[in-house]
Amino acid sequence: MPELGFSRRTALRGLGATGLLAALTGCGVPAAYVAEDQRSAADRSARDKSVSFSNWPLYIDVDEEDETRRPTLESFSRSTGISVRYTEEINDNDEFFGKVSPALMNRQQTGHDLVVVSDWMAARFVRLGWAQKMDRAAQPNVARHLDPQLRSPAFDEGRAHTVPWQSGITGIAYNRRALGRELKSVSDLWHPDLAGKVTLFSGLDESFALLMQGDGVDTARWTTGDFHRACDQVERMVRKGHIRRFTGNDYTSDLSKGDVLACQAYSGDAIQLQADNPDIEFVVPEEGAELWSESLIVPNLAPHKANAESLVDHYYRPEVAAELAAYVNYVCPVPAAQAVLADSDDAETAALAEDPLIFPDREMRKRLTVARDIAPDERPELARRWNSIVGL
Structure with a gap:
C-alpha cells in the first residue's frame, strides 16, 4: 500500500x-x-x-x-x-x-x-x-x-x-471518538461544536461539488448561482473562524494529529487513515458526494x-x-x-x-454524482471568487 x-x-x-x-x-x-x-x-x-x-x-x-x-x-x-x-x-x-x-x-x-x-x-x-x-x-x-x-x-x-x-469520492472524514457523535451531512460541518476544527480543500475543482451538494444542488446540472450561494456559506464560516484553514493533502496530517475533527477528504486517503486510526470514519453525506x-x-x-x-x-x-x-x-x-x-x-x-x-454498493451509488466540470468561460469568475475566500 x-x-x-x-x-x-x-x-x-x-x-x-x-x-x-x-x-x-x-x-x-x-x-x-x-x-x-x-x-x-x-x-x-x-x-x-x-x-x-x-x-x-x-x-x-x-x-x-x-x-x-x-x-x-x-x-x-x-x-x-x-x-x-x-x-x-x-x-x-x-x-x-x-x-x-x-x-x-x-x-x-x-x-x-x-x-x-x-x-x-x-x-x-x-x-x-x-x-x-x-x-x-x-x-x-x-x-x-x-x-x-x-x-x-x-x-x-x-x-x-x-x-x-x-x-474516488470526495466526502467527509472525521474522528468519531473525539467528536462524540455521528456526522451524516455536509451541514453537520457547520455545527457549533466543530468551530475552528474543520478544513476544506483549497482547490476550486476539488471543493465546489461537495459544498453545492450540501445545498441540495444537482451537481450534474449546477449553475453559477448555485456556486455563489455555496461560496456565501463558506465565506460566513471563514469570517466566524469556524473553518480552521484550507488545505491540500496535508489535511491527512491535521486529522491524524487531532488538530481538526472533520474535513473534506478523499476516499482513498480515508482507507489509509483508518488503517492507522480506526476512530476515523469516511462519510458519503446524505445529500450526496462527488464521484470523480x-x-x-x-x-x-x-x-x-x-x-x-x-x-x-x-x-x-x-x-x-x-x-x-x-x-x-x-x-x-x-x-x-x-x-x-x-x-x-x-x-x-x-x-x-x-x-x-x-466498490461502492448500490445504496452508496445512489448518493454519488459525476459533477459537471467548470466551463472555460465560467472559470475566471469562479476562480476569482473562490481564491478570494481561500486566500490564494
Missing part, C-alpha cells in the same frame, strides 16, 4: 493554467484548437514495440520486495512484447498542462503516448482537441468492463477520448497510439484491475474486479472486495 501524504488530486493554485486556457480559447488564438482529423501521427507501434506512459507518483502497484518492479506493467510486457517506459512525472495538473501545452498548441509531439490527469484537466484537453479518440474496437475490455456510472461525463460523451485510471476520476488520455501525435490503447485495455482486464485496486485502494472503475478480489486466498485482500470505498 502506498504511503499516506501524497494526493493524486492536487489543488489548483491561483489562475495558473486557467489564465493560459482563457488566452488559448477566448483571446484571439483559435488556432490552438486541433480538429479531430489532425490529431494523429504515423503510428510506429507495429515496428517499435514500446510505449511511454506518464502517471502520478504512488499510483501503481509495486513489488513488496523490489519497489523498482511494477507487476501489472510487467505482465503487460510479457503478454504483448511491448516495453513500457513508465515515469512518475505528473505532480500537478496545471504544471503538467503548462509543460505540454506549447507542443500541443504548435502541432508538435509531446514525448508522451499515454498520460493520467484529473478529469477536470482532461476536459481542457478534450475541449482544445488535444486528446485523440481511442479505438474501442481494439479495447474490448474497456467496452465490456468500464463502470456504467463513469461511461459518459459531460466533457467527453461516451468516453471517446478518455478512460478512467482510478476513481483521473483518466488516461492519448495526446495528439503520440507515436505509439495502438500500443497505448493496448496498455489501457490491459488495465481493464478484471484480474489486472483487481491487482491495481488492492494496492492503491481508490474506487475501482472495473466492477468485475470485485469478484476477483473476493476469490483471493488472502483474507486481507478478499476483504477489500467488501469495502464500499473501493
Whole structure:
C-alpha cells in the first residue's frame, strides 16, 4: 500500500493554467484548437514495440520486495512484447498542462503516448482537441468492463477520448471518538461544536461539488448561482473562524494529529487513515458526494497510439484491475474486479472486495454524482471568487 501524504488530486493554485486556457480559447488564438482529423501521427507501434506512459507518483502497484518492479506493467510486457517506459512525472495538473501545452498548441509531439490527469484537466484537453479518440474496437475490455456510472461525463460523451485510471469520492472524514457523535451531512460541518476544527480543500475543482451538494444542488446540472450561494456559506464560516484553514493533502496530517475533527477528504486517503486510526470514519453525506476520476488520455501525435490503447485495455482486464485496486485502494472503475478480489486466498485482500470505498454498493451509488466540470468561460469568475475566500 502506498504511503499516506501524497494526493493524486492536487489543488489548483491561483489562475495558473486557467489564465493560459482563457488566452488559448477566448483571446484571439483559435488556432490552438486541433480538429479531430489532425490529431494523429504515423503510428510506429507495429515496428517499435514500446510505449511511454506518464502517471502520478504512488499510483501503481509495486513489488513488496523490489519497489523498482511494477507487476501489472510487467505482465503487460510479457503478454504483448511491448516495453513500457513508465515515469512518475505528473505532480500537478496545471504544471503538467503548462509543460505540454506549447507542443500541443504548435502541432508538435509531446514525448508522451499515454498520460493520467484529473478529469477536470482532461476536459481542457478534450475541449482544445488535444486528446485523440481511442479505438474501442481494439479495447474490448474497456467496452465490456468500464463502470456504467463513469461511461459518459459531460466533457467527453461516451468516453471517446478518455478512460478512467482510478476513481474516488470526495466526502467527509472525521474522528468519531473525539467528536462524540455521528456526522451524516455536509451541514453537520457547520455545527457549533466543530468551530475552528474543520478544513476544506483549497482547490476550486476539488471543493465546489461537495459544498453545492450540501445545498441540495444537482451537481450534474449546477449553475453559477448555485456556486455563489455555496461560496456565501463558506465565506460566513471563514469570517466566524469556524473553518480552521484550507488545505491540500496535508489535511491527512491535521486529522491524524487531532488538530481538526472533520474535513473534506478523499476516499482513498480515508482507507489509509483508518488503517492507522480506526476512530476515523469516511462519510458519503446524505445529500450526496462527488464521484470523480483521473483518466488516461492519448495526446495528439503520440507515436505509439495502438500500443497505448493496448496498455489501457490491459488495465481493464478484471484480474489486472483487481491487482491495481488492492494496492492503491481508490474506487475501482472495473466492477468485475470485485469478484476477483473476493476469490483471493488472502483474507486481507478478499476483504477489500467488501469495502464500499473501493466498490461502492448500490445504496452508496445512489448518493454519488459525476459533477459537471467548470466551463472555460465560467472559470475566471469562479476562480476569482473562490481564491478570494481561500486566500490564494
